[in-house]
Amino acid sequence: MxxxxxxxxxxxxxxxxxxxxxxxxxxxxxxxxxxxxxxxxxxxxxxxxxxxxxxxxxxxxxxxxxxxxxxxxxxxxxxxxxxxxxxxxxxxxxxxxxxxxxxxxxxxxxxxxxxxxxxxxxxxxxxxxxxxxxxxxxxxxxxxxxxxxxxxxxxxxxxxxxxxxxxxxxxxxxxxxxxxxxxxxxxxxxxxxxxxxxxxxxxxxxxxxxxxxxxxxxxxxxxxxxxxxxxxxxxxxxxxxxxxxxxxxxxxxxxxxxxxxEMLLVEGRKMSKSLGNFFTVRDLLEGDWFGGSKVPGEVIRYVFLNTHYRKPMDWTEAKVREAEKRLRHWYILASGDVEDTDPPDELISALADDLNTKAALDVIHKASLREDMPAVKAGMKLMGFLEAGMGAWTAPRASTDPVQVKIERVLDAWAQARSRKDFELADHIRDRANEIGISLQVKPDKSVDYRFSASGMKDDDYLHALQGLLDDLEAMTRAE
Structure with missing residues (x-):
């Protein structure tokens, strides 16, 4: 034991x-x-x-x-x-x-x-x-x-x-x-x-x-x-x-x-109404704080756990943004058909050592860099990041721009293929996107993004080409 x-x-x-x-x-x-x-x-x-x-x-x-x-x-x-x-x-x-x-x-x-x-x-x-x-x-x-x-x-x-x-x-x-x-x-x-x-x-x-x-x-x-x-x-x-x-x-x-x-600081100072840096959990969840944007509950959780419990925790906007980047990638890896397994031994050892949650998060991060999906999922589950409703904010952002909507769908399909280590499909999506004039990219934090190349295409051309790619992906899925 x-x-x-x-x-x-x-x-x-x-x-x-x-x-x-x-x-x-x-x-x-x-x-x-x-x-x-x-x-x-x-x-x-x-x-x-x-x-x-x-x-x-x-x-x-x-x-x-x-x-x-x-x-x-x-x-x-x-x-x-x-x-x-x-x-x-x-x-x-x-x-x-x-x-x-x-x-x-x-x-x-x-x-x-x-x-x-x-x-x-x-x-x-x-x-x-x-x-x-x-x-x-x-x-x-x-x-x-x-x-x-x-x-x-x-x-x-x-x-x-x-x-x-x-x-x-x-x-x-x-x-x-x-x-x-x-x-x-x-x-x-x-x-x-x-x-x-x-x-x-x-x-x-x-x-x-x-x-x-x-x-x-x-x-x-x-x-x-x-x-x-x-x-x-x-x-x-x-x-x-x-x-x-x-x-x-x-x-x-x-x-x-x-x-x-230990206690909590905000940007290096004690949280206080007189200092204007006092806020509730609900303020963060609804975006009513000095950062000005909504903070998902799992991001709050990550920021807390990324400091050992016996040390003062300094809440900063920079930590919030870093947590969002890491969790976005983790949720992509943990989503879909990922087999259930035991949490990594290194993660259990970290928690067993006086509840070293920061070291435990580092174990999950290293697994995410290897794209070890079962280890990421098991680690996230034990650390409380896979409760009902969590991770919804990592889905492609809704847009009223029809071109943007289709690009997000392509980007999500590419990320899912990479997370499943289906590199043949991932390369196919990337190459087809390049032909259209959209460059798919993996950022340093392992999240995915895109940029337009100088193709000179109009919105209608992009819509037609992107829909063709999506139809192709749907046909490939049905064939499987």
């Missing part, structure tokens, strides 16, 4: 991955807080951990992996946005959850095995809070319940933060009901116009951190294999998850491997 090695944030080392139960590999990843469109930074962890999910399914079997990614549908940002919109919270979260699904589908992200909504697990959250109070790790005060950080000596070990740094951060705003500045909220009271649930501490709602602890325990157990998320969640969210989960279930180990993807 392939040995997977992952950089564990908890130990700061690259370790061999040994699941608790190889027949039930379990992974939890923090999902979206649903109050608006997912921006580019929100999408990176979804894509990164989608590839890890695919790798685990490849190595251990699809039926032996459980992937949980939550939906946070109760949180102060949601309440504030619903008020601003003048709508019910349920309507807002239902709509924005649908947006998230549509955007992630466009990026080729598989749906997780379980997608718990926080509001469906409030009972489990209350039970976990009661257990923490009973163990002396939490206390009630003024309608709130807070976790006592002093009760967990290993607090700070995951993020590597010193006590001084954490206290300095906590003192930005210290509530009077806290015993210690670092203590964090497990339960808070709700006003009459806010969502709330009855609890031993009065009507209220859970704090953000307790949600993931309760949902992961309910669906994966007190001990599971992998917990993932963005580096921005390491502190305080993941640090707090560790503390409350280990104290509520001291018999368990919570997550054994922690993976964090």
């Amino acid at each position: 392939t040995e997977i090695r992952l950089t564990n944030t908890r130990t700061r080392t690259k370790e061999p991955f040994a699941p608790i139960d190889p027949d039930d590999v379990r992974m939890y990843v923090c999902g979206p807080t649903v109050y608006d469109r997912a921006h580019l930074g929100n999408a990176r962890p979804a894509v990164v951990f989608d590839v890890l999910y695919r790798l685990l399914r490849h190595v251990y079997g699809a039926d032996h992996v459980t992937y949980v990614r939550n939906i946070t549908d109760v949180e102060d940002k949601i309440i504030d946005r619903a008020r601003a919109n003048g709508e019910a919270i349920e309507d807002l979260t239902r709509r924005t959850t649908g947006w998230y699904h549509a955007d992630m589908d466009a990026l080729g992200v598989l749906r997780p095995d379980e997608e718990p909504h926080a509001t469906d697990y409030v009972t489990q959250m209350i039970e976990m809070i009661e257990a923490l109070i009973a163990r002396g790790c939490a206390y009630a005060a003024d309608g709130h319940v807070l976790f006592s950080v002093a009760s967990f000596p290993d607090y700070g070990a995951l993020s590597g933060r010193s006590v001084e740094d954490m206290i300095a951060g906590a003192r930005v705003e210290v509530a009077p009901y806290k015993r210690d500045p670092m203590d964090f909220v497990l339960w808070k009271p709700s006003a009459d116009d806010e969502p709330g649930w009855e609890s031993p501490w009065g009507r209220g709602r859970p704090g953000w951190h307790i949600e993931c602890s309760a949902m992961s325990e309910a669906l994966l157990g007190a001990s599971f294999d992998i917990h993932g998320g963005g580096a921005d969640l390491m502190f305080p969210h993941h640090e707090n998850e560790v503390a409350q989960s280990c104290c509520a279930h001291p018999e368990g180990s919570f997550a054994r491997y922690w993976l964090h993807n």
Whole structure:
């Protein structure tokens, strides 16, 4: 079996991955807080951990992996946005959850095995809070319940933060009901116009951190294999998850491997509305960004994966254009009657080495240069580039110019013949096109293009000659 090695944030080392139960590999990843469109930074962890999910399914079997990614549908940002919109919270979260699904589908992200909504697990959250109070790790005060950080000596070990740094951060705003500045909220009271649930501490709602602890325990157990998320969640969210989960279930180990993807830049700068470089996934898909053109979901995916997940990813227009060129050629090679085969061993080795997606993409690129169609197709499939609806943008562009339409059809037939290694047909198409006055060319990136030679032909002549070539190709196809 392939040995997977992952950089564990908890130990700061690259370790061999040994699941608790190889027949039930379990992974939890923090999902979206649903109050608006997912921006580019929100999408990176979804894509990164989608590839890890695919790798685990490849190595251990699809039926032996459980992937949980939550939906946070109760949180102060949601309440504030619903008020601003003048709508019910349920309507807002239902709509924005649908947006998230549509955007992630466009990026080729598989749906997780379980997608718990926080509001469906409030009972489990209350039970976990009661257990923490009973163990002396939490206390009630003024309608709130807070976790006592002093009760967990290993607090700070995951993020590597010193006590001084954490206290300095906590003192930005210290509530009077806290015993210690670092203590964090497990339960808070709700006003009459806010969502709330009855609890031993009065009507209220859970704090953000307790949600993931309760949902992961309910669906994966007190001990599971992998917990993932963005580096921005390491502190305080993941640090707090560790503390409350280990104290509520001291018999368990919570997550054994922690993976964090780094943050995202845009043209070398932090993405920010004030800088005018902030955009959502939908902005890219619909062309409403500074590049000004639509970016297919698979191109977004390629740009993400062409940088290792533990490095900051710089989104640039140049990277988008390069991704389009490579993917256009890959889709030509992977289309048509290409036999299914296992992904190249080199690609699996790259992914198994701490999810080195950049090296994996390079393996596919090298296979594309050799025009090894089965290897390209298998690699694209494992890397998430062959989901339903993907690749449509690589088809010949529609045109109202009848000459252009026929040239695109000839160009596509030539590319398909080359991808099948039917060089006799490819040469025939090229030679016939040359006779017409159209030079077919292979560009340095292996994509195909054409140019007109100085034939002096008129449009009607081109139309007649191109139609003759297309009729000839159709007759040859019927003869086969």
